[in-house]
Amino acid sequence: MRAVFSGKQKGTSVQWVKVTVRPVEIKGEFNLQFSYFDEKKDITKNYPLAEAVHKVNGLLALPFRNLFVESNAGNVQVNFSKKGKALVKESKSAAAPTPPNLAHDRDKPRLLSDENARPFLQMVGIMTQDGRIRADMQRKYKQINEFLRLLDETASFEAWSGEPIHITDFGCGNAYLTFAIYFYLHDILKLKTHVTGVDVNADLIERHQKKVESLGWEQLSFQVNRITDYQPDISPDIVIALHACDTATDDALAKGIQWGSKVIVCAPCCQHELQEQLSKFPVPDQMLPVFQDGILSERMGDILTDTFRATILRIMGYRTDVVQFVPIEHTAKNLMIRCLKTTQTGNKRWVDEYRKLKSFWKVTPYLERLLGKNHAQYFTESN
Ligand SMILES: C[S@@+](CC[C@H](N)C(=O)[O-])C[C@H]1O[C@@H](n2cnc3c(N)ncnc32)[C@H](O)[C@@H]1O
Structure with missing residues (x-):
């Protein structure tokens, strides 16, 4: 198969x-x-x-x-x-043998299905008690499944050794994804898993923590904290963030990099920080039309922000790709940065590309500032 x-x-x-x-x-x-x-x-x-x-x-x-x-x-x-x-x-295999699906361009299977995840889907309110996915939850269900599929592809869970996997979900919010990851790894793949959801919203976290206690899911926990202040006893193997607001995505990326997490997967939210810096950019004549309309300059800011993020991750030794994780009709914030730590920091190609991009746009990305002096040698040429 x-x-x-x-x-x-x-x-x-x-x-x-x-x-x-x-x-x-x-x-x-x-x-x-x-x-x-x-x-x-x-x-x-x-x-x-x-x-x-x-x-x-x-x-x-x-x-x-x-x-x-x-x-x-x-x-x-x-x-x-x-x-x-x-x-x-x-x-x-406990199940009766099924022939492999030989379709060349077969649909990608959902990791959580109405059958294998029914108790979980009902518990978080995605599925009704009579087994239907709620109409207003269809998009969320699709997002979670696609996030899981791309995470699984990057992390290769099937090849993970017997050691427990520690995962942190930053800006977990309503925590559908946090619960889903725990259920998928713990209940479906039967892997030893510790998952922690972190968010500044104390009410939400209290609610999730009560649910976890009532379910007896001991290896799933929630913490009220700002991402930058979160200090776990064991550095997570995997850091994820789904639509963590603005620079919270950078906070999550920086934590993953500093911990040397093996896998980092983020789907960024709207972002404003670089926009602010770009508003002072001395636009060359040839590029004036790009900045004529608000939506175009905003998109340019988004593209640059994610390009800087991806390039920094490559410099930090992560095999990084930027992909679409759900079709645009599900959410306009449908871009995912997924990274696997594979090599040493400081690859010259990425360092050169980063410096040129930065010097052209005359900005200092927030993620660079977060990584601070420890990695300054990659981001700025010494005189
Ligand atoms: C748009 S919601 C996304 C929630 C969830 N990940 C999802 O996709 O359904 C963003 C969440 O990030 C949290 N957040 C924003 N900045 C944060 C920070 N600096 N530290 C921790 N949580 C943060 C917010 O409280 C909010 O719950």
């Missing part, structure tokens, strides 16, 4: 951060589809079975750290320890 190769064994290097393999049917012929992910791009290739066998053998010869194979009969997971020992975990 699916195989995933990811990570690299200690002291080795692998060209790909992750490779996924799945069966597809193309023009009536059975193929295996290989998706290769590296620091900067994704490449997808389809091979007929005879050729695919060699490609799989090639992947098996590489020193990947984690291998995961899902089949009708069950799953096999192999994780290599730091000492190079292979830990093999096999589980038999």
Whole structure:
């Protein structure tokens, strides 16, 4: 049904951060589809079975750290320890075998479905007691599912070792996403998971905390705090933020970077901070039309803010891509920055690009200021 190769064994290097393999049917012929992910791009290739066998053998010869194979009969997971020992975990499938979906361009499945997540969906009020998704919750349901799917793609949960995963959801607000992540990892994937929702809104947090206590979900907790003031005992492996207002997204990104979190996924909200700086930008004649209309200059500010954020994350050693996470009709704030820590800080290409962009627009992004002196050598040329 699916195989995933990811990570690299200690002291080795692998060209790909992750490779996924799945069966597809193309023009009536059975193929295996290989998706290769590296620091900067994704490449997808389809091979007929005879050729695919060699490609799989090639992947098996590489020193990947984690291998995961899902089949009708069950799953096999192999994780290599730091000492190079292979830990093999096999589980038999409890469900009746189903044929794999071979559609080349199949719809992406929702991770939470009306069947597997019914108790959760009813508990948070997305589903009615008679099993219908509430009309006013359809968009939220879609957003949560898509956020989860893209997070899962980045974090490769299936290949996560047995260690507990610590996740912080900043600006959790009404916490649909926070509850959903906990339910998905803890109840569906059966992973050891600690999830914390953080928000400044004390009333909301009190309500969530009461719900958690009544459910007995011990590894899910909520804290009233400003993002910048939040100091957990254990640095989170994963930091997420869905529509955290304005610069709260930068606060969340900065926390993830400072903690060295493995995965950071944010869907930014409206933002104003850079707009303010851009209003003082000496617009060159050739660009005057861009700043003629409010909505265009606002969009320009948004694009620049997220470009600066993505470039800073790349400088900080994160494989970063900026993607659309739901169609625009679900929310206009449909951009996602997702990042996986893969390398050292200070890659020259990103440093150069960042400095040029900054010097052209004559601004200092808020995220740069948050990261402060510790990383100043990347952001500003020393004289
Ligand atoms: C637009 S809501 C999004 C809520 C939720 N993540 C969602 O998508 O449904 C933004 C939330 O961020 C919280 N927030 C804004 N700035 C914050 C900060 N500096 N520290 C903590 N929470 C913050 C607000 O209280 C609000 O609940």
